[in-house]
Amino acid sequence: MQIVKGSFTLLAKDGPIEPISLQRNSIGFCHCGGELVSRAYFPWMGWAVAAACSDCHRLILLEYGTDWTWRKDTALEEVVDPGDVDTQHPVEVVPVSAVPMEQLQSVFTRAEIRDLLALQEGRPYVRQNVYRARAKFELFERLFRIRIKP
Numbered sequence: 334m335q336i337v338k339g340s341f342t343l344l345a346k347d348g349p350i351e352p353i354s355l356q357r358n359s360i361g362f363c364h365c366g367g368e369l370v371s372r373a374y375f376p377w378m379g380w381a382v383a384a385a386c387s388d389c390h391r392l393i394l395l396e397y398g399t400d401w402t403w404r405k406d407t408a409l410e411e412v413v414d415p416g417d418v419d420t421q422h423p424v425e426v427v428p429v430s431a432v433p434m435e436q437l438q439s440v441f442t443r444a445e446i447r448d449l450l451a452l453q454e455g456r457p458y459v460r461q462n463v464y465r466a467r468a469k470f471e472l473f474e475r476l477f478r479i480r481i482k483p
């Protein structure tokens with residue numbers, strides 16, 4: 334099961350569920366012996382509580398019946414809302430020559446940058462460097478919200 338980072342929206346199979354409370358209570362113990370502290374309460378399949386371990390920081394969804402009898406625990410994965418990211422920081426698609434050098438240098442080697450530029454400008458380039466650079470395009474996009482025109 335997934336939960337959206339920040340907003341604590343639970344991404345359930347039957348659709349997103351908004352929390353009705355973000356109270357922090359001690360609600361039990363993790364397998365590691367740490368304390369489980371609630372992060373968000375949901376009216377879902379009875380009740381569900383997202384909790385984090387104070388020691389290992391594992392996220393767990395504790396599921397309860399409508400009468401608060403415990404049913405089961407599920408692992409929770411924190412995700413960034415893709416809808417959120419797209420509307421707030423749309424990805425720009427630009428040629429490599431238009432990307433600030435500082436940003437390029439934080440991901441690519443000097444040889445990779447040189448050969449990406451050479452490729453774009455139709456000059457001779459080392460194929461291996463371009464391959465290596467392309468393998469990092471996704472990382473670059475995640476870091477800077479800029480997609481380099483291939």
Ligand SMILES: [Zn+2]
Binds near residue numbers: 363365367
């Ligand atoms: Zn733990």
